[in-house]
Amino acid sequence: MIAIGEASRQSGVGIETIRYYEREGIVPRPARALNNRRLYSANDVGRLRFLKKCRDLGFPLSDAKALWELSEGSAEDCRSVKELAEAHIASVRSKISELRRLEHALSELTANCDSGNVQCPMLQRLRTMDDI
Amino acid sequence: MIAIGEASRQSGVGIETIRYYEREGIVPRPARALNNRRLYSANDVGRLRFLKKCRDLGFPLSDAKALWELSEGSAEDCRSVKELAEAHIASVRSKISELRRLEHALSELTANCDSGNVQCPMLQRLRTMDDI
């Protein structure tokens, strides 16, 4: 059993973040030493690493928690996992295409931006046009 | 001079959002009628529409405010506008490539996900591998 600082180092999850996860019920309350300090098992650290990977993949915390619970469940309900993951992939894809639309619009807006303009064409369009 | 509801309709910015912008100093405090209700001019509505377009393009509010102020400035400093816009384009591009990385990782993770697995390969990897 290790202290929170060591658990943070081993999992890559910040100390304040670990305490935040505990407050939010994403991880259960850990054991405590006699001096009231939190104590983490290897399994606890494993869960933190799991959660971190999920967050790095962009899953919301609620999904990350659900995935861990699926992973702890007896049958490892692969279908539920796939559903969560595919919904997430869909949202990632829609974000990508939205950002591409933005990139395109921004590139167009700045295309005519060059020093020496009396009126900035980008501001001009932002002020007046309706097709943005 | 129109009331806040009409300004909201004409600009596409929600009533609560308009009041939020005012609290945050993004827009100045508008005129008030004798009954204390806010009154907006055509110029005020124009500013709200401008801010909305900036937000739709993904600019943070602080940038949106700065762009409006540049647009109100005497010289319309096109270079400053371009700098803001290009920094924003860069951040949009980096978000896109990050999301593409995620999409790739997620697709790989779910590739072997099919009902009938005893152990879910995605959870397996999230629990054990280090290359995610």
Add this chain to the structure above:
DNA sequence: CTTGATCCTGTAGTTGCTACAGGAGTTATA
């Protein structure tokens, strides 16, 4: 004169942290 729409202020919730403040206990060095 009542109903329903609109407006007002002020506060709290959202997501996922991060950063203190102010205090207590632990470890290493002189």
Add this chain to the structure above:
DNA sequence: TATAACTCCTGTAGCAACTACAGGATCAAG
């Protein structure tokens, strides 16, 4: 043994950009 430096504790507030009330005032229409 004293003291400095570190780690930990609780609790609260801040970030971005809204959104959603609560509880009340005012207004327009029938």
